[in-house]
Amino acid sequence: MSEPNTREITYLEAVREALTQEMRRDPSVFLLGEDIGVYGGAFGVTRGMLEEFGPERVRDTPISEAAIAGAATGAALMGMRPVMEIMFMDFITIAMNQLVNQAAKIRFMFGGKASIPMVIRTPAGSGTGAAAQHCQSLEAWFINVPGIKVVAPATPYDAKGLLIAAIRDNNPVLFMEHKLLYRTKGPVPEELYSIPLGQAVVRREGRDATVLAYSVMVPRALEAAEQLSREGIELEVIDLRSLKPLDQATIVASVSKTGRVLIVHEAPRTGGFGGELAAVIAESEAFDYLDAPIRRLAGRDIPIPYNRTLERAAVPQVEDIVAAARALAQEGR
Amino acid sequence: MTEFVPHPILDPAVIPRGSQQLLRELPKERLAWMLQKMCEIRYFEEKAEELYVRGLVHGTMHLSIGQEASSVGSIAALRPDDLIIHHHRGHGHTIAKGADLKRMMAEFLGKECGYCRGRGGSMHIADIPGGNLGATGVVGSGIPTAVGIALALQMRRSPQVLLAFFGDGAVNLGEFHEALNMAAIWKLPVVFICENNQYGMSGPAKVMCAVQPLSVRAIAYNMPGQTVDGNDVLAVYQVTQAAVERARRGEGPAFIENYTYRWRGHSKSDRNVYRTQAEIDEWKQRCPIARFKQLLIEAHVLTPEEVETIDAQAKMAIERAAEEALVCPEPSPENLEAEVYAP
Incomplete structure (x- = not known):
């Protein structure tokens, strides 16, 4: 740019x-x-x-x-x-x-x-x-x-x-x-420009696993990808940007390529958007390419606590993404 | 115990003017129009009830029989390009605002040629080009939306005024309080009309509301408030007109309580266990239509024959609307998803 x-x-x-x-x-x-x-x-x-x-x-x-x-x-x-x-x-x-x-x-x-x-x-x-x-x-x-x-x-x-x-x-x-x-x-x-709603963007290309993220989880996923790259694991990070309408094509294409997907969001896991994303993938042609179960890394099912340590522990941090993505990339290999 | 403090009224000068003076001031055609609309509402709802009993209606309905003076008297005070937003018991407002009877009946029957193409039904009839910005089904929900409509009018320096109708059940919602305060601090061109038909489903307004009359609430929002006999179409007209013209002058909102009575149950499933038949019968003696007819005849505004003609024509118009609506096509379930979002 x-x-x-x-x-x-x-x-x-x-x-x-x-x-x-x-x-x-x-x-x-x-x-x-x-x-x-x-x-x-x-x-x-x-x-x-x-x-x-x-x-x-x-x-x-x-x-x-x-x-x-x-x-x-x-x-x-x-x-x-x-x-x-x-x-x-x-x-x-x-x-x-x-x-x-x-x-x-x-x-x-x-x-x-x-x-x-x-x-x-x-x-x-x-x-x-x-x-x-x-x-x-x-x-x-x-x-x-x-x-x-x-x-x-x-x-x-x-x-x-x-x-x-x-x-x-x-x-x-x-x-x-x-x-x-x-x-x-x-x-x-400086100019006026608009980005059409419903278009995800591939923030980082990789072959080993797809990470679906949005909002603050995007920079965290990119940081995790950087760390794992040093271990030889290449994550593909997709920034959904728009959750509804959802860019299903970009998701399906990426998961079909990598065969593994980690869905990351801050909201609590149960009933969270990650479940919908998992279903979209499972119902698509990407399902046939999956080499491991779809994984979710989400906020814990608790109200956000005040204390700094507790608050950090409530939602996915970079190290959590690193650990989950590493495990996913190695699963069944 | 604090003593009751009389609340400010719209304009003390206009209230005692009374029906007799209005009968002289208003053109005969306008008075005849008011009677016509009241009759159309009554016959529309009786027909709706009949169609329901005959098993021709899929959904529910909320009848305003007995409240015709409230909707017609209020809306008669508007200019044609003024606006309304109203509620689930909204057939009366819709007809008074000039809706096409066939398209209304078609909506009630869920037909494609209905106002909302069968997507809304009885509870959600809207006629946007006709200035009817729609009926809301969640009690009180139209009140905050009314603030936005009136805000848009004010920001565009429009001379239009909005009437926001709701029932007695709505005044105990937080949304009511938020909206009336906001409309008042911004001096928005909206008149809040509480149609107190005395029951929120089964809850009596006298039991559920801490303050009577409900128009006392206006004091809390520093706006004029007035309770009016909601079965007297000319009294309703008079009070609404004063509030509407005040709003049009940029002096802000007002709150009017049309005190009336719902003859029928809350909806189709009501067994009327919360009130007595004697009470219902007593209020039927105060029929707003019979009362207005008598007034017009006694004041020699209309002859008994003219009154009967208006009544008979209204009945025929409803019959025709129902016949035409019944043969309208059913909507197709194809591709409904494409309608959810505007392009």
């Missing part, structure tokens, strides 16, 4: 840039959420945007997640393109009725005569010591709801391109940002 106007910025800055550039381009785009105005958002994502766009389009709300989601849904029904922020993904529970029963259903339920072009931005994931009610990864709930799309970028480049695509999409899109990725840097073009 060496386009002339590309420079290194953080994931957080990439999100802000996508919002800013889309708001400059399209007057129907506006933001609403708790403390996003003068405070700049709990993580600072919208810092400075109030000054450029004013309080009508960078709209501070009361602490009322259901009404925020309702306001976004209703405005979207009217053809606006609201981007609502839920301060921590855990708080989305308060907004579930509007998102699941209204935003996701309105198009189909009304016979295809309406659309809800809105984005739900929310920081997810653990690693900040915020404990059980500020660290969850709740994507599986939404993936199981027809009518909502789910996106979870891992890099600054994808954060910008996928958010722009999400804003331009004519459906509710849940856009999961990971708190630990906010400060990570990467090359991002």
